[in-house]
Amino acid sequence: xxxxxxxxxxxxxxxxxxxxxxxxxxxxxxxxxxxxxxxxxxxxxxxxxxxxxxxxxxxxxxxxxxxxxxxxxxxxxxxxxxxxxxxxxxxxxxxxxxxxxxxxxxxxxxxxxxxxxxxxxxxxxxxxxxxxxxxxxxxxxxxxxxxxxxxxxxxxxxxxxxxxxxxxxxxxxxxxxxxxxxxxxxxxxxxxxxxxxxxxxxxxxxxxxxxxxxxxxxxxxxxxxxxxxxxxxxxxxxxxxxxxxxxxxxxxxxxxxxxxxxxxxxxxxxxxxxxxxxxxxxxxxxxxxxxxxxxxxxxxxxxxxxxxxxxxxxxxxxxxxxxxxxxxxxxxxxxxxxxxxxxxxxxxxxxxxxxxxxxxxxxxxxxxxxxxxxxxxxxxxxxxxxxxxxxxxxxxxxxxxxxxxxxx
Amino acid sequence: xxxxxxxxxxxxxxxxxxxxxxxxxxxxxxxxxxxxxxxxxxxxxxxxxxxxxxxxxxxxxxxxxxxxxxxxxxxxxxxxxxxxxxxxxxxxxxxxxxxxxxxxxxxxxxxx
Numbered sequence: 001x002x003x004x005x006x007x008x009x010x011x012x013x014x015x016x017x018x019x020x021x022x023x024x025x026x027x028x029x030x031x032x033x034x035x036x037x038x039x040x041x042x043x044x045x046x047x048x049x050x051x052x053x054x055x056x057x058x059x060x061x062x063x064x065x066x067x068x069x070x071x072x073x074x075x076x077x078x079x080x081x082x083x084x085x086x087x088x089x090x091x092x093x094x095x096x097x098x099x100x101x102x103x104x105x106x107x108x109x110x111x112x113x114x115x116x117x118x119x120x121x122x123x124x125x126x127x128x129x130x131x132x133x134x135x136x137x138x139x140x141x142x143x144x145x146x147x148x149x150x151x152x153x154x155x156x157x158x159x160x161x162x163x164x165x166x167x168x169x170x171x172x173x174x175x176x177x178x179x180x181x182x183x184x185x186x187x188x189x190x191x192x193x194x195x196x197x198x199x200x201x202x203x204x205x206x207x208x209x210x211x212x213x214x215x216x217x218x219x220x221x222x223x224x225x226x227x228x229x230x231x232x233x234x235x236x237x238x239x240x241x242x243x244x245x246x247x248x249x250x251x252x253x254x255x256x257x258x259x260x261x262x263x264x265x266x267x268x269x270x271x272x273x274x275x276x277x278x279x280x281x282x283x284x285x286x287x288x289x290x291x292x293x294x295x296x297x298x299x300x301x302x303x304x305x306x307x308x309x310x311x312x313x314x315x316x317x318x319x320x321x322x323x324x325x326x327x328x329x330x331x332x333x334x335x336x337x338x339x340x341x342x343x344x345x346x347x348x349x350x351x352x353x354x355x356x357x358x359x360x361x362x363x364x365x366x367x368x369x370x371x372x373x374x375x376x377x378x379x380x381x382x383x384x385x386x387x388x389x390x391x392x393x394x395x396x397x398x399x400x401x402x403x404x405x406x407x408x
Numbered sequence: 409x410x411x412x413x414x415x416x417x418x419x420x421x422x423x424x425x426x427x428x429x430x431x432x433x434x435x436x437x438x439x440x441x442x443x444x445x446x447x448x449x450x451x452x453x454x455x456x457x458x459x460x461x462x463x464x465x466x467x468x469x470x471x472x473x474x475x476x477x478x479x480x481x482x483x484x485x486x487x488x489x490x491x492x493x494x495x496x497x498x499x500x501x502x503x504x505x506x507x508x509x510x511x512x513x514x515x516x517x518x519x520x
Contacts, residue, residue, distance in 0.1 A: 195454045196461075255453050265455060302456035315455065 005091075006099035012225035013100045013108055019216025020111035022209055024052045024118045031206025031268075032122045035261075035314050038198035039395025040126045041405040047121035047133055054137045055114035055145075060085050063113060063141060064106045067149040068096065075157030078150050096153075097223035108220060109153075113145050116172045122314035123180035127190050127392050130400045132385050139375045140179065148175055148364055163360035164335055164343045164353065166232065167221035169276025169327040170364045177321020178365045180312065182372035187385050189311035191392060200260055207264035211240055214271045218278035231339055232278035235286040236271065242290025243270025250298050269297040269319050273327035277334060280343040285334035292330075293323045325361060332357035409504040409520060410478045414469040415443065415497040416489040421467050427488045428471070431480055435520075437470040445495065466497060472504055474517050 029048035036044045055063075061084055069078030082088050094105035117137050124133070151158040152171050165171055197203060218236040222229035247266025248258040273293035274286055281289070301318040312318060332354035335343030344350040379385060386392075391399035398404055416424060421438065428436070442463040449462035473481055482499060490496055509519040 194459055195457060196452070196459055197454065254456060255458075257453075259453060259455075261454050298456060 003093050003098040005093060005101065006224070008225045009097070009099040009223070010101060010104055012229065013097065013104045013220060013223065016216035016220025017104065017108045017111055019213045020108070020115065020220065021052075021213075023213035023217065024111070024115045025049055027206050027209035027213055028115065028118045028122070029206065030202045031210060031264075032125060032203075032314055034199045034202030034204075034206060035122075035195065035197045036125055037192075037196070037395065038405060039397055041198065041202075041397065042401055042403055043130065043396035044121070044125045046130065046401065047125065047128075048118040050134055051118040051121060051137045052114040054134060055117055055141045056110055058138060058141050059110040059113050060106065063146050064109060067113075067146045068105075068109065068154045071150075071155040075151065075155075075160055077147055077156070078154050099224060105223075109149070112168060112172060112217075113141055113149070116145055116168070116176045117141050119172070119176040119316055119320055120180045120183065123184050123312045123316040124187055125313050126396065127187060127386055129384060129387050130396075132379050132383055135379055135383070136183075136375065139379070140372065143375060144179060144368055144371045145171075145175065148367065152360065152364070158360045158363060161359065162353070162356050164280055164331045164357065165276045165328065165360070166279040166331070167218045167275045169272070169324050169331065170360050173272045173275060173320040173324030174328060174361060174364050175368045177317045177319075177324055178368040179372040180316035181310065181321065182369045183376050183385075184310055184312055186373065186376040186380060187311075189309075190313065191389070193311050193313075195314070197261065204260065204264055207267055211267055211271060214240070214275075218271075218275060222279055228279050228340060235278050235281060235283055236274050238283050238286040239274035239277075239290035239293075240267045240270040242287045243267060243273065243294045246270075246291045246294035247298060250294060265297070265315070265319060266294045269293045269323040272320055272323040273330065275324070276327045277331040280331055280335040280340045280345075282334070282336050282339060285330075285336070289327065289330045289334065293326050296326045297323050321365075325365075328357050328361050329354065409472055409474060409507060409517065411502050411504045412469075412471045412473065412478065412481055412485075413500045413502075414471075414485050414489065415441070415466050415499075416469060416485070417491070417495065417497060418465055418467045420489045420491075421469070423488045424469065424485055427484045428481065431477070431484060433471055433473060433477070433481060435471070439468045439470075441466050441468045445498070464495065472507060472520055474520060 025048055029045040033041045033045040062080060065080035065082050066078050069080050072079045088102055092102045094100055094102040097105045117140055149171050150156040152165050214236055215233055219229040219233035222232055244263050244266040247262045251258050251262040270290040270293055273289050297319050300322040301315050333346045335345035336348055337344045346354045443466050444462050449460050451458050452461050507519040508515050
């Protein structure tokens with residue numbers, strides 16, 4: 001039977017696309033902007049804004065084509081048959097989401113490419129040249145995001161191996177977290193590494209928009225408007241809530257007081273962890289995934305980071321990398337065949353799935369780390385990655401943008 | 409005439425203002441300032457890391473009054489701005505040579 005357009009699915013995918021867009025601008029921009037020093041607030045927001053636009057253009061010209069074109073070269077990359085958006089008909093249906101137009105699937109996937117690279121900015125803020133960031137965004141989306149998206153989602157070798165990643169635990173979160181780590185190793189530490197949010201209220205708004213948009217991210221990844229989308233939706237919300245509660249409990253145990261930054265950090269960690277699992281696991285499993293993930297990220301931020309001494313400014317590796325890692329492995333543990341027939345985890349009698357998840361994590365993290373190091377190194381040689389000391393001390397807004405966030 | 413500069417807790421401004429009004433002191437200049445005293449600030453905690461915030465927000469109140477009113481004003485400020493905890497602030501008193509009301513050109517106590 002030939003696939004037929006389903007208007008319910010199409011409407012839901014259009015809405016989901018707009019929801020995921022809101023995660024980057026203004027979600028990530030506000031979340032990160034509130035956490036930096038007030039002399040860097042505009043630069044921090046700009047990094048997300050420009051990342052969204054650069055990734056959007058790359059995606060329609062060639063990014064989608066290489067990521068989701070018919071597999072070639074033994075699972076390494078897609079065949080870019082529709083370069084420059086040529087030959088994509090208005091009524092043509094997507095091959096991966098068979099009831100929606102291909103244009104809608106392209107737009108949906110575009111927002112994922114954009115947020116992934118925007119997330120990296122949180123680690124490198126307050127010291128990276130804005131020109132180098134823009135070049136990095138273009139290079140990284142092309143050379144890191146596109147191939148990894150193909151491997152996991154576009155029919156590439158990790159997909160053929162059976163790796164499970166419902167909405168981007170490896171493609172988006174491990175990928176951005178590990179890339180962030182590689183880039184900050186090249187950039188070095190800031191002169192002032194304190195995390196003293198200048199306007200935590202922005203971050204609360206940003207986190208709320210991320211949570212809201214995440215329903216499109218995860219439930220939209222069902223690619224249909226039906227039971228699976230509903231299941232992913234409730235699992236997503238449950239994990240975020242459990243992780244917020246868990247982080248707040250850790251705060252209580254550590255300092256005797258719940259912190260607002262802890263609450264929103266926990267929520268984001270929970271959303272990250274449930275991302276690969278959302279359409280595979282039960283709501284009960286989502287509670288466990290959420291409760292555990294805050295411990296993983298908290299330990300990584302308060303023990304691993306100071307011990308190893310890297311300057312992950314806004315904890316992109318600590319939250320996206322580590323909670324993404326936990327989520328990818330948890331998917332191999334908790335995937336329930338009665339939720340989604342495509343995934344059966346260790347607890348339902350398929351230990352091999354956990355091994356497949358480990359392979360996917362190692363491949364994605366390894367490639368992302370090495371490729372990001374190479375891209376960063378080349379940009380450093382050609383144009384330099386880091387701003388002048390004077391610019392860093394005075395603030396990036398006035399020096400790189402000739403603007404200030406606050407007139408008072 | 410004396411100038412009284414009081415550094416007080418920001419949340420005590422309204423009480424102090426009302427108390428001074430009872431004494432007939434209506435005019436004042438108020439600035440939001442930052443500073444520290446002997447306690448050297450407080451601690452804030454973000455994602456498990458503790459940072460000492462050593463400059464705390466305070467409110468700086470400037471009033472100029474006739475000599476015979478000085479003690480009354482100081483008493484009122486101490487009484488209303490006091491909590492007994494560290495961080496209540498300080499009052500500084502200094503002589504003022506001359507006061508001029510710009511609108512009329514009046515000088516001295518008339519202009520206060």
